[in-house]
Amino acid sequence: xxxxxxxxxxxxxxxxxxxxxxxxxxxxxxxxxxxxxxxxxxxxxxxxxxxxxxxxxxxxxxxxxxxxxxxxxxxxxxxxxxxxxxxxxxxxxxxxxxxxxxxxxxxxxxxxxxxxxx
Amino acid sequence: xxxxxxxxxxxxxxxxxxxxxxxxxxxxxxxxxxxxxxxxxxxxxxxxxxxxxxxxxxxxxxxxxxxxxxxxxxxxxxxxxxxxxxxxxxxxxxxxxxxxxxxxxxxxxxx
Numbered sequence: 001x002x003x004x005x006x007x008x009x010x011x012x013x014x015x016x017x018x019x020x021x022x023x024x025x026x027x028x029x030x031x032x033x034x035x036x037x038x039x040x041x042x043x044x045x046x047x048x049x050x051x052x053x054x055x056x057x058x059x060x061x062x063x064x065x066x067x068x069x070x071x072x073x074x075x076x077x078x079x080x081x082x083x084x085x086x087x088x089x090x091x092x093x094x095x096x097x098x099x100x101x102x103x104x105x106x107x108x109x110x111x112x113x114x115x116x117x118x
Numbered sequence: 119x120x121x122x123x124x125x126x127x128x129x130x131x132x133x134x135x136x137x138x139x140x141x142x143x144x145x146x147x148x149x150x151x152x153x154x155x156x157x158x159x160x161x162x163x164x165x166x167x168x169x170x171x172x173x174x175x176x177x178x179x180x181x182x183x184x185x186x187x188x189x190x191x192x193x194x195x196x197x198x199x200x201x202x203x204x205x206x207x208x209x210x211x212x213x214x215x216x217x218x219x220x221x222x223x224x225x226x227x228x229x
Contacts, residue, residue, distance in 0.1 A: 035218075045156070045164065045207050047218040059217055095163055103211035103218060104154035104169040111163055 002026040004034075004096050004109035011115045012086050019082035020112045022096030029077035030054040033099035036070060036081045039111075040092040050099060051079060086116045121146065121219030122208055129227040135196040138224045140208030141189060146219055148189040152211035155184060155193045158223075159204045167206075168193060195226070203228045 007021040022034065035050035049060035053072040060070070072079040079096060094112050097105035123141040130136040140153065147153055151171045156164035166175050168184035171191065181196045191210070195202055208221040 044223040045209075045220045047209075047220060050217075061218070062216060100169070102154075102170050103150075103152045104166060104209065105156075105164075106166050106169075106175065108163040108165070 002098070002107050004098060004107055006094075006096055006109040006112045009113040009115070011117070014086060014088055014116055014118055016086050016116075017082070017084050018086055018114065019080050020094060020114065022079045022081075022109050024077045024079070024098070027098075030074050034072065034079040035097045035099055035105065036068075036079075037095045037097055037105075037108075038064075038092045039095065048081070048094075053077075053079065086114075088116050088118075090114060091116045121212070121216075122210060122221035124206075124208060124221040124224045126222070127225045127227065129229055130195075130198045131229045132198050132200065134198050135194060136198060136226065138193045138195075138206055138208075138226070140191040140193070140210075140221050142191070142210055142212075142219070143189055146210040146212035146216075147186065147191050149213070150211045151186065153184065153186060153191040154209045155182075156207045156209065157202075157204045158207065164207065198228050200228050202226060 003025045005023045030053050033050045036048040038046045048064045049070050051058045051070045053074045069082045096109040098107040100106040155168040158164040172184040183194045205223045207223045212219045
């Protein structure tokens with residue numbers, strides 16, 4: 001069974017750094033792109049970027065380029081999303097997603113809630 | 119403002135059919151047959167319902183169907199059931215600079 005299991009909820013202060021994770025199982029982790037999707041409170045879905053764990057090829061949405069860093073450690077089948085300096089506006093639910101052969105997302109993690117507040 | 123435009127809300131009675139539109143541009147919906155649709159119940163992760171315009175993943179009811187005309191994609195749900203009440207999002211590939219765009223979402227209410 002394909003699963004994407006994300007790390008737990010985080011509460012951080014503005015200016016702090018953060019790295020959240022997404023562990024894939026039940027499939028060949030290095031053969032599928034993994035993406036990240038943001039959902040701010042009460043709002044819609046926003047695509048952030050993707051990484052191919054096989055060779056770490058990474059693509060970012062222009063809206064998130066330079067704001068976050070996507071990485072992966074294929075040895076432990078885990079993808080990451082990180083911030084160097086959080087802002088209150090980063091408060092959101094973040095989902096990791098698996099990209100199927102086309103540009104669609106067939107499996108979703110359970111989400112990681114990030115709250116940034118002073 | 120989202121890249122793809124969806125109605126904020128639609129409603130229908132059990133047994134009826136409804137259609138949700140998703141309007142993009144010639145740079146996304148109009149150029150690629152790569153529109154997907156997602157269903158999201160409150161407090162849950164989204165679920166893939168339609169991909170590549172009209173294909174259904176295994177396990178998704180055949181009451182859900184997708185189509186496209188020009189720059190507008192559509193999701194039709196026939197034989198509405200109470201469990202269909204949820205938010206629905208469209209998504210499209212948008213080329214090698216933007217990559218992916220989502221619609222703003224449509225809240226479906228089953229009356």
